Amino acid sequence: MALIKSISGIRGTIGGRPEDNLTPLDVVKFASAYGTWLIRQEKAPKVVLGRDARLSGKMVSDIVSATLTGLGIDVLDLGLSTTPTVEFAVPLENAGGGIILTASHNPKQWNALKLLNEKGEFVSGDDGAEILKIAEEEDFLYAEVNKLGKYSTDETYIDKHIEHILGLELVDVEAIREANFKIAIDCVNSSGGIVVPKLLNALGVRTVAEFYCDPNGHFPHNPEPLPEHLTEICGEIERGDYDLGIVVDPDVDRLAFVSNDGTCFGEEYTLVAVADYVLKHTGGSTVSNLSSTRALRDVTEKHGFTYHSSAVGEVNVVNQMKAQDAVIGGEGNGGIIYPTSHYGRDALVGIGLFLSHLAKFGKPASLMRASYPNYHISKNKIDLTPDIDMESVLKEIEKKYQSHPVSTIDGVKIEFDKEWVHLRKSNTEPIIRIYSEADSESKANHLAQKIIQDIREIISLSVDERIS
Secondary structure (H helix, E strand, O other), X not given: OOEEEEOOEEEEEEOOOEOOEEOHXXXXXXXXXXXXXXXXXXXOOEEEEXXXXXXXXXXXXXXXXXXXHHOOOEEEEEEEOOHHHHHHHHHHOOOOEEEEEOOOOOOOOEEEEEEEOOOOOEOOXXXXXXXXXXXXXXXXXOOOHHHOOOEEEOOOHHHHHHHHHHOOOOOOHHHHHHHOXXXXXXXXXXXXHHHHHHHHHHOOOOEEEEEOOOOOOOOOOOOOOOHHHOHHHHHHHHHOOOOEEEEEOOOOOOEEXXXXXXXXXXXXXXXXHHHHHHHHHOOOOEEEEOOOOOHHHHHHHHOOOOEEEEOOOHHHHHHHHHHHOOOEEEEOOOEEEEOOOEOOOOHHHHHHHHHHHHHHHOOOHHHHHHOOOOOXXXXXXXXXXXXXXXXXXXXXXXXXXXXXXXXXXXXXXXXXXXXXXXXXXXXXXXXXEEEEEEOOHHHHHHHHHHHHHHHHHHHHHHHHHHHO
16 A cells, blocks of 8 residues: 655555565565664664554564564564653663654554664654665675574563653642642553553542553544544543543654643644743743744743744754754644653653643643634645646745745745745655644635645646747
8 A cells, every 4th residue: 555765764554565565574674774774883783662552563573673683683672662762761771773663643554663863863864864775775784693683671661751751840740639630531542551541640640531541553543633533532521520631642752632621722732832831940942843833932932032943854853952952842743842851752741741731820721722822724735746846836936925034944934924834845745735824714724725826826837838
């Protein structure tokens, strides 16, 4: 069905033919390339491995482990774990890198190898390109029998990760315990079903209603934590007596909340709320990607600090956070990056910070959400034929709106006072993604349609010129 190779890893659907799907041969090839890159970098010959609960996870994990040990690399397998837990473990183990087996929010037929460096951060674009080159050339040298790597397991890292979160200065366990929250959680039958209840218990939350917390890999609904997929937990909260709903994706790096009245807090506002709390206690700048809500900028400036944007992608956000010495950042998909903990999206850290914020706010979550600027993002795309020069289209849009503030660090983003539109070409298919934001849904949609019409006119003129 699909195999997608990128600088951040390889993902695809299980089964089928090599090079068309994520088959055992493709897993061996890509794990071999990563391991070979690690050896050539002269990094510690040790890799931390973890996986979410999707059905193919154990099979893929066994293949990756055997391949790496076949290269002479030691493997520490955390078993069922989370993306942030593996990121947390890599530097503590003095490992050369890590691999997380998860297709994140994709359905159960998908899986992926996400690649980390020795800091427990995603590999850079240059390193990812080098790994892809090694894979393409199949330039591998496996170890002799006396030099095979060792395989070991460690299932204690979830507990270590939780202890680390409890020790963060801004995670106020006493305030959370005293708030006596009643919380419902939806963990889509993946790793979050293990770790989120443990974390809430450690934070002193005594009443937790668990939905889909059996880590069996059978996702009960689309696992991406978007409002259209959260109708069941929203209904439960609306009918029940809860203070909050918590939803995570299969590998627990994305975080969404449901307010006490059963309405979605909005994944874009996960970062906004957590940043508001952090900025109240820690001065500094913030970062999100170009396609994230303007509300983070508004909240940052309200506290007297500076907001910065980055290209889309966690690696790009992290690089900008380091450059700006940001105290909090992330992505509008519910991804919280808190450098005091580590440079990776971490729903568990996000839960600790958000609950501390809510406990001290002293009012319902719905009122907290109402306290923030209310923006709406419209997400659209326009299909292009392969012969259309997408770079030329974007340049023409930039030229047309040159009188407005324009950013070209990742496609083209145009600002219209407090409204904006962001155009990016896809790396995998001939489409342009068009995100727009305004203070109402109708305005955001109107802005997107205006830009789409501009693109169609540019394409039409280009075709007419070729014909003439």
